[in-house]
Amino acid sequence: VNPTRVIERKRDGLALDPADLRAFLQGYLEGGVPDYQMSALLMAIVFQGLSPDETAVLVETMVGSGATLDLGYLDLPRVDKHSTGGVGDKVSLVLAPLAAELGMYVPMMSGRGLGHTTGTLDKLEAIPGFRVDLPLERFKAVLQSVGCAMTGQTDEIAPLDRRLYALRDVTGTVPSIPLIAASIMSKKLAEGLDGLVLDVKVGDGAFLPDAAKARELARTMVGIGVDRGLRTVAVLTAMDRPLGVAVGNGLETAEAIRCLGGDGPDDLRSVVLELATEMALAADPGADRDDAARRAEGALSSGRALDRFERMVDAQGGDVTVLKRPEALCTAPEQTEVRADRSGTVQEVRPRVLGEAVVALGGGRTEVGQDIDSGVGFEVTARPGDQVAAGDVLARVHARDADGLELGRRTILESVRIADGPAPEQFPLVLERISAPGSVES
Amino acid sequence: VNPTRVIERKRDGLALDPADLRAFLQGYLEGGVPDYQMSALLMAIVFQGLSPDETAVLVETMVGSGATLDLGYLDLPRVDKHSTGGVGDKVSLVLAPLAAELGMYVPMMSGRGLGHTTGTLDKLEAIPGFRVDLPLERFKAVLQSVGCAMTGQTDEIAPLDRRLYALRDVTGTVPSIPLIAASIMSKKLAEGLDGLVLDVKVGDGAFLPDAAKARELARTMVGIGVDRGLRTVAVLTAMDRPLGVAVGNGLETAEAIRCLGGDGPDDLRSVVLELATEMALAADPGADRDDAARRAEGALSSGRALDRFERMVDAQGGDVTVLKRPEALCTAPEQTEVRADRSGTVQEVRPRVLGEAVVALGGGRTEVGQDIDSGVGFEVTARPGDQVAAGDVLARVHARDADGLELGRRTILESVRIADGPAPEQFPLVLERISAPGSVES
Numbered sequence: 001v002n003p004t005r006v007i008e009r010k011r012d013g014l015a016l017d018p019a020d021l022r023a024f025l026q027g028y029l030e031g032g033v034p035d036y037q038m039s040a041l042l043m044a045i046v047f048q049g050l051s052p053d054e055t056a057v058l059v060e061t062m063v064g065s066g067a068t069l070d071l072g073y074l075d076l077p078r079v080d081k082h083s084t085g086g087v088g089d090k091v092s093l094v095l096a097p098l099a100a101e102l103g104m105y106v107p108m109m110s111g112r113g114l115g116h117t118t119g120t121l122d123k124l125e126a127i128p129g130f131r132v133d134l135p136l137e138r139f140k141a142v143l144q145s146v147g148c149a150m151t152g153q154t155d156e157i158a159p160l161d162r163r164l165y166a167l168r169d170v171t172g173t174v175p176s177i178p179l180i181a182a183s184i185m186s187k188k189l190a191e192g193l194d195g196l197v198l199d200v201k202v203g204d205g206a207f208l209p210d211a212a213k214a215r216e217l218a219r220t221m222v223g224i225g226v227d228r229g230l231r232t233v234a235v236l237t238a239m240d241r242p243l244g245v246a247v248g249n250g251l252e253t254a255e256a257i258r259c260l261g262g263d264g265p266d267d268l269r270s271v272v273l274e275l276a277t278e279m280a281l282a283a284d285p286g287a288d289r290d291d292a293a294r295r296a297e298g299a300l301s302s303g304r305a306l307d308r309f310e311r312m313v314d315a316q317g318g319d320v321t322v323l324k325r326p327e328a329l330c331t332a333p334e335q336t337e338v339r340a341d342r343s344g345t346v347q348e349v350r351p352r353v354l355g356e357a358v359v360a361l362g363g364g365r366t367e368v369g370q371d372i373d374s375g376v377g378f379e380v381t382a383r384p385g386d387q388v389a390a391g392d393v394l395a396r397v398h399a400r401d402a403d404g405l406e407l408g409r410r411t412i413l414e415s416v417r418i419a420d421g422p423a424p425e426q427f428p429l430v431l432e433r434i435s436a437p438g439s440v441e442s
Numbered sequence: 443v444n445p446t447r448v449i450e451r452k453r454d455g456l457a458l459d460p461a462d463l464r465a466f467l468q469g470y471l472e473g474g475v476p477d478y479q480m481s482a483l484l485m486a487i488v489f490q491g492l493s494p495d496e497t498a499v500l501v502e503t504m505v506g507s508g509a510t511l512d513l514g515y516l517d518l519p520r521v522d523k524h525s526t527g528g529v530g531d532k533v534s535l536v537l538a539p540l541a542a543e544l545g546m547y548v549p550m551m552s553g554r555g556l557g558h559t560t561g562t563l564d565k566l567e568a569i570p571g572f573r574v575d576l577p578l579e580r581f582k583a584v585l586q587s588v589g590c591a592m593t594g595q596t597d598e599i600a601p602l603d604r605r606l607y608a609l610r611d612v613t614g615t616v617p618s619i620p621l622i623a624a625s626i627m628s629k630k631l632a633e634g635l636d637g638l639v640l641d642v643k644v645g646d647g648a649f650l651p652d653a654a655k656a657r658e659l660a661r662t663m664v665g666i667g668v669d670r671g672l673r674t675v676a677v678l679t680a681m682d683r684p685l686g687v688a689v690g691n692g693l694e695t696a697e698a699i700r701c702l703g704g705d706g707p708d709d710l711r712s713v714v715l716e717l718a719t720e721m722a723l724a725a726d727p728g729a730d731r732d733d734a735a736r737r738a739e740g741a742l743s744s745g746r747a748l749d750r751f752e753r754m755v756d757a758q759g760g761d762v763t764v765l766k767r768p769e770a771l772c773t774a775p776e777q778t779e780v781r782a783d784r785s786g787t788v789q790e791v792r793p794r795v796l797g798e799a800v801v802a803l804g805g806g807r808t809e810v811g812q813d814i815d816s817g818v819g820f821e822v823t824a825r826p827g828d829q830v831a832a833g834d835v836l837a838r839v840h841a842r843d844a845d846g847l848e849l850g851r852r853t854i855l856e857s858v859r860i861a862d863g864p865a866p867e868q869f870p871l872v873l874e875r876i877s878a879p880g881s882v883e884s
Contacts, residue, residue, distance in 0.1 A: 003612075007614035008614040035476070035478035036481040039478040039482040039485075040484070040613035040615060042482070043453070043481075043485035044614065047485075172446055172450040172452075
């Protein structure tokens with residue numbers, strides 16, 4: 001196959017022969033197709049998309065480019081959750097041990113934060129000693145003994161995806177729904193799962209703010225999973241305001257620990273329970289939904305999920321004493337309250353500016369590999385619809401220094417918009433459930 | 443400037459800051475911007491286009507990346523012609539010496555054939571000894587002494603264009619009108635011209651067959667030239683049938699020599715005289731068109747243009763004896779006539795299949811750098827509208843061997859379509875004249 005002809009066909013919106021696309025991708029892996037041809041194809045895909053058949057070839061080649069986890073030694077179903085990322089999204093830390101309580105193994109491989117969203121690995125590393133770079137054998141051992149384990153992607157998993165992502169990142173070819181879907185799903189398919197629950201965020205703070213685009217991404221990912229025999233369900237959840245109160249790695253970890261102890265914000269708790277129920281149904285498609293929801297509620301309220309989290313932290317080298325005093329994770333030297341400068345109704349709490357400010361405060365990355373400060377961030381107590389008087393506390397800022405405090409103060413006043421009259425309607429916490437490429441259950 | 447941001451803006455259809463685009467291009471020249479970012483930008487340009495301002499920056503950077511000819515030592519205007527290429531297009535060989543007769547210098551830098559069209563350099567090389575790789579100083583000396591000189595692009599001219607073209611060729615990013623226009627015009631602008639006439643072919647045998655696209659290319663090129671103070675005019679000419687009778691390098695050279703001697707086909711002669719008139723007007727905008735046309739006619743009929751061609755051939759090392767017997771250029775060992783297999787009216791003579799067959803016969807290239815056989819090709823005497831009887835001669839095939847003859851025979855029967863009833867209307871030889879980005883004079 002001539003690589004240039006493949007690029008030209010995609011450019012012209014013609015279907016690619018599966019064998020030709022496979023040869024192009026293999027050529028890239030083996031060095032015969034250079035980066036400059038791949039980036040041209042990727043840009044053509046940004047404009048012309050990929051058909052389900054083409055996407056399947058891409059996913060298959062990505063999975064086949066590396067190792068796949070063999071979790072056949074485990075005696076219960078393996079189920080994972082993936083989130084497209086949002087501001088204040090600390091769900092994974094609560095959900096993994098909770099789901100393990102419901103009769104499944106949760107082998108969770110996560111990513112780091114980049115841009116305006118934080119990452120699960122960064123939140124876990126806020127716990128002193130916690131290792132997120134487990135060798136595969138150690139990961140499998142923790143998984144077997146604890147029921148859940150959380151680590152970073154290893155180099156052995158889907159190396160083609162990693163190479164493509166690095167190239168996309170510097171060639172303006174990230175925003176393509178089939179490419180995003182293939183990237184996410186290839187890694188999950190390599191985990192050897194029985195079930196997968198996708199949390200697709202919608203709204204200002206989401207990777208894809210637009211609901212139609214988020215839905216398309218969800219359907220594409222579900223299609224890829226179902227095609228390859230993986231029980232896959234996607235849930236569209238609200239990201240038009242932050243999830244929970246804490247935004248910033250250590251603060252979010254502290255909030256997740258409180259949630260595991262039965263003391264988290266209602267919205268976080270609701271989303272966690274919804275996703276736990278979906279994971280239980282993915283583990284056992286014959287289970288009753290109401291029953292699964294009740295069991296999830298019980299495992300969280302009883303403290304059993306927190307106990308399991310503690311065992312996981314211990315197994316992964318983390319300091320379990322922070323679980324007793326999560327406030328120890330608030331390590332920023334400067335803190336201040338930000339108060340309303342007028343009275344009225346909180347119209348909205350825009351999440352994206354908060355996420356961007358965390359980066360500016362030193363708590364996030366603009367480039368892969370940067371060190372971050374896990375102590376900085378926000379606790380935003382104001383919620384859309386709240387009635388406030390001038391001088392009421394809207395949020396608390398955690399920063400390194402006085403400049404950071406001032407940046408944080410301005411950010412809160414930009415994010416938390418107060419005006420007269422009722423607040424515009426917010427998204428419901430759970431917008432839709434998608435269990436097949438064409439289906440939506442709201 | 444972050445190169446990724448530039449790619450993203452183009453991808454999203456946003457205007458590029460001229461300084462940012464300039465920095466991107468300079469970065470590419472200097473090595474800071476790698477091929478894979480450039481090819482992604484080029485593909486985004488294929489989809490989103492370039493504004494006139496952006497095109498101007500590209501052209502300016504291409505011109506500035508190399509040397510420009512200083513032709514200030516010449517005492518008459520410098521005018522060149524460029525053709526977008528067609529089947530049987532041997533115009534340059536006749537036009538350069540003819541225009542020089544009209545009181546201008548013609549510093550013609552041409553290209554080689556690729557794909558279904560032949561190239562001026564290949565036609566010149568059919569003349570034994572003719573050198574098309576003149577060092578710049580030798581080129582200038584020939585130009586001064588003869589009045590015209592014809593050579594290949596030197597490496598010193600617009601190296602950015604050459605690098606970009608090589609990259610576009612293997613990344614599916616050739617078909618972009620602003621990129622094509624910038625590539626052509628950057629080389630012409632580096633020639634230090636006073637005037638430029640563009641011959642933009644339209645129809646089946648053209649690089650851009652579609653009239654609307656050809657017109658857009660013509661307007662874009664004229665816009666670039668006018669912007670930079672170069673008197674530029676484009677003429678859209680017919681390429682829905684071959685120009686002249688001969689197709690194939692040596693055969694075309696022989697036909698050009700006959701045309702210089704007053705014996706060429708009418709259509710070739712008409713196009714040459716039209717373009718010569720335009721060149722005369724570009725050299726002297728105050729001249730009278732009818733008068734210029736009469737002078738061109740006289741220079742061709744009198745044999746003065748042929749004399750000047752002979753001086754150029756001599757100065758560039760070519761064997762001038764072939765000018766007396768151009769049939770010596772028909773070097774293919776096998777020849778045959780192809781006859782009509784039915785009676786009727788010639789509906790069309792499709793040029794593209796003829797051009798492609800020349801490549802298949804060994805007379806053209808599928809890749810840069812291939813050797814070619816200048817003797818093979820066709821003499822197609824059938825013209826659209828001709829009444830023919832079964833057995834009438836349609837064309838003569840020149841080939842290396844019997845297989846080539848058979849291929850040529852099938853090609854003629856495919857190209858020359860005979861049916862009952864009148865032939866569909868053909869394009870007029872000259873469709874339109876474009877002298878400003880928005881103007882059309884038909």
